[in-house]
Amino acid sequence: MSLRIVVCVKYVPDATGDRRFAEDLTTDRESVDGLLSELDEYAVEQALQISDEADDAEVTVLTVGPEDANDALRKALSMGADKAVHVEDDDLHGTDALGTSLVLAKAIEKTGYDLVICGMASTDGTMGVLPAMLAERLAVPQVTLLSEVSVDGGKVTGRRDGDTATEQLEAALPAVVSVTDQSGEARYPSFKGIMAAKKKPVESLDLDDLDIDGDDVGLEGAWTAVDDAAERPARTAGTVVKDEGEGGKQLATYLAEQKFI
Amino acid sequence: MAEVLVYVDHVDGAVRKPTLELLTLARRLGDPVAVHLGPGAEDAAKVLGEHGAVKVLAADAAEFADYLVAPKVDALQAAYDAVSPAAVLVPSSAEGKEVAARLAVRIGSGIITDAVDLAAGDEGPVATQSVFAAGYTTKSRVTKGTPVITVKPNSASPEPAPAAGAVEQLAVSFGEQATGTKVTSRTPRESTGRPELTEAAIVVSGGRGVNGAENFHVIEALADSLGAAVGASRAAVDAGWYPHSNQVGQTGKSVSPQLYIAAGISGAIQHRAGMQTSKTIVAVNKDAEAPIFDLVDYGIVGDLFQVVPQLTEEVKTRKG
């Protein structure tokens, strides 16, 4: 029996660029180049490893995002995923977490799955809630924030390094998994992979295909509203001194002035 | 006055500081009702009451420890049904965010995560978030349903406000999803005796410049002289010099202490994402061009192996 893996990947503005908000207080996608969220590369990597171990598996990468988000899919395909699904619709602009989870869940159900793999968080919204929301919507176990993951005999197991303890988790498939950046370095696409990706199928879906009402998504349909976004004022330039042998003592004096000692 | 649910983060009834901060913020919105899951409710109730909880809804069951997240969502939903609150506040821990996320889906409510401040507004609570690696400060609201908001540690200082805090048992019936993800083993993290990283008033972090696990004692000694927590950059963690649980940054812990001291850390955007909201930032780095110096209130260009031990000695002397 084949193992159907769906990997959620997000197209995000490059964190090393000058990220801003647009006038409608959504993410400005013009000011900075976009790319596949680096934390989703770990999800693709684990999907590929699980697929290699399985007798017969298929890895589908899924994104909800504008036309450019196709770049994120291509990157994942060039790493080795088999096919892609792109949910794209003008009405999606400004969708929040609840809306995104609704669209992703419907797209995952339509695609068919045994295992959903996500990154631990996106590098833009950084909420880290989508995997749990997907488990809730799909009514399957959540096996999240894993630093180690394996799939065998219809079960997924993994290690979760929590705040106060390290846990070993186990759930029956189908399930939603998220993996951390401790799960193992992601592979680089090879030249062959990049060439092969050009021929791989990308299915495009819109809200009608998913039976989603436009009123439930987008800026208007959002469950949350951003009323104000202010650029952080530049920090007033601090004091920077060169150590001439007394640096530690000077620092101690500063800390004492600030009442830390 | 409206009631506000506050989800309690605790270890066997020892309430963690972020929950007391939440109670303080909750009082701006209404009467805090604490939700305590697992053992130790009677112990917890005392401190929760002292910080403003008008009552404590408590439930204990093996499911909370034996299965991941979902049983806690069932319980929080039962509390939500019992109280019809004006808002639900949850600490922004990894698990807290997941519990909040699933509750939001179930009750059809919007969710805001990682708030750093909360205020009452005409149209419900207004949450302040620090986003894009603290490059922007936003103000947001939940527009549909009951606001579910997770709040970062160190967003408020806990203020005592005596209230009844009487424990009431909460009846929970677990749904089919509750037992989906089994916790087959749990190894508690060994305590270092140092403050919890996310809660500490002072954090001292070391990076690649520390150059080896055997040198981290230099960072630890400074931390201990200041009563601080120890942090590390991802470069130091990836090299195996310090545990991942101490990593500060986008994929590690997000800290917001009164004082953050970075030694041998360059200040990459992903590191900044986890510490840029610290009140006072100090850095020691031998490279005057290191981006961390753009953030500092006070910086020393120098060798950390000279500067940090000298600082440690001086702190000890001054503290007598």
Ligand SMILES: Cc1cc2nc3c(=O)[nH]c(=O)nc-3n(C[C@H](O)[C@H](O)[C@H](O)COP(=O)(O)OP(=O)(O)OC[C@H]3O[C@@H](n4cnc5c(N)ncnc54)[C@H](O)[C@@H]3O)c2cc1C
């Ligand atoms: C700065 C900022 C702050 C925000 N704050 C809020 C808020 O408080 N409340 C709110 O409701 N919305 C918020 N949003 C909107 C939210 O980020 C998007 O709705 C988003 O797609 C889902 O949240 P996330 O990216 O933070 O997901 P996370 O939960 O951090 O993402 C986890 C994983 O889910 C998957 N995933 C997430 N989005 C997609 C996608 N579009 N396509 C495919 N896979 C995906 C990826 O695998 C990702 O690694 C915010 C957005 C920004 C830019």
Ligand SMILES: Cc1cc2nc3c(=O)[nH]c(=O)nc-3n(C[C@H](O)[C@H](O)[C@H](O)COP(=O)(O)OP(=O)(O)OC[C@H]3O[C@@H](n4cnc5c(N)ncnc54)[C@H](O)[C@@H]3O)c2cc1C
């Ligand atoms: C998706 C993603 C997530 C990430 N998440 C995180 C995260 O959560 N946290 C994090 O920290 N990073 C994170 N990173 C990594 C981040 O980009 C940087 O690589 C990392 O922060 C660098 O660590 P560093 O500053 O210790 O090392 P370097 O950048 O190598 O800097 C070392 C510094 O030490 C100085 N130095 C060397 N010797 C001495 C000495 N004797 N005395 C004084 N100074 C000295 C050097 O001048 C240099 O500035 C992430 C990266 C990605 C792509």
